Amino acid sequence: MTDGQQGVAAVERALSILSAWRYGENSLALRDIHKRTGFYKSTILRLLASLERHHCVVRHADGTWALGPMVAHWGTIYRRGLDVNDLVCPVLNQLIQVTGEDVEYWALDGNRCVFVCSASTKLGPKREMPARGERRSLEDCAAGPVLARSLRQGDRETLALRDGTGTSMASIAAPIYGAGDTLYGAITVIGPEPRVWPQVERLKALVDDAAKGLSSTLGVGLLAS
Numbered sequence: 001m002t003d004g005q006q007g008v009a010a011v012e013r014a015l016s017i018l019s020a021w022r023y024g025e026n027s028l029a030l031r032d033i034h035k036r037t038g039f040y041k042s043t044i045l046r047l048l049a050s051l052e053r054h055h056c057v058v059r060h061a062d063g064t065w066a067l068g069p070m071v072a073h074w075g076t077i078y079r080r081g082l083d084v085n086d087l088v089c090p091v092l093n094q095l096i097q098v099t100g101e102d103v104e105y106w107a108l109d110g111n112r113c114v115f116v117c118s119a120s121t122k123l124g125p126k127r128e129m130p131a132r133g134e135r136r137s138l139e140d141c142a143a144g145p146v147l148a149r150s151l152r153q154g155d156r157e158t159l160a161l162r163d164g165t166g167t168s169m170a171s172i173a174a175p176i177y178g179a180g181d182t183l184y185g186a187i188t189v190i191g192p193e194p195r196v197w198p199q200v201e202r203l204k205a206l207v208d209d210a211a212k213g214l215s216s217t218l219g220v221g222l223l224a225s
Contacts, residue, residue, distance in 0.1 A: 014047045027064035092119040095210050101191030106143035108185045113141040143186035146173040158208040160200045162193050170196040172203050174211035178218030
């Protein structure tokens with residue numbers, strides 16, 4: 001093993017130790033970290049010493065360990081620098097290329113939807129697009145049903161809805177989650193029912209993959225209990 005490979009392995013072990021803490025836990029004993037990482041206790045102690053010097057962990061008087069102030073500092077930087085819109089809008093542009101239908105992102109604000117951005121196809125029929133920042137009830141936006149189910153049941157299912165027949169519209173929506181399993185909003189593909197419904201399973205898979213990719217980027221599951 002080269003020096004470079006050893007350096008990477010040491011960093012990965014240190015990060016594994018920092019990842020041993022779970023939501024709501026204040027401190028861990030050495031045996032807990034050993035059990036969760038599988039590392040030798042001697043290895044853990046050496047890495048904890050380095051992490052302590054850099055304020056990533058602190059040692060309590062009873063010998064247990066807690067995450068340190070540097071972790072909180074990094075969290076603050078992350079939250080202040082996070083712009084979900086910057087992450088979502090490029091995904092919409094990619095999604096329109098593979099679906100050929102209009103794509104929207106609605107953010108969740110309390111019990112209402114807020115229109116953030118969209119990518120519109122040149123295919124007809126044309127429909128009136130919401131204005132950026134427009135607020136609607138969950139009952140009055142295409143992303144509403146999936147957001148309502150997510151709020152009520154914690155349901156992460158991608159929903160496909162059809163509105164009658166003929167030239168009416170159909171929509172496929174999937175929820176976006178982030179760190180701490182926070183529900184951010186939903187992405188929605190919308191198009192004429194006669195064009196969308198015959199390929200609904202393919203479109204559901206594309207929307208589902210896009211939503212899961214965004215949720216992963218936003219850290220879904222990292223802070224869950």
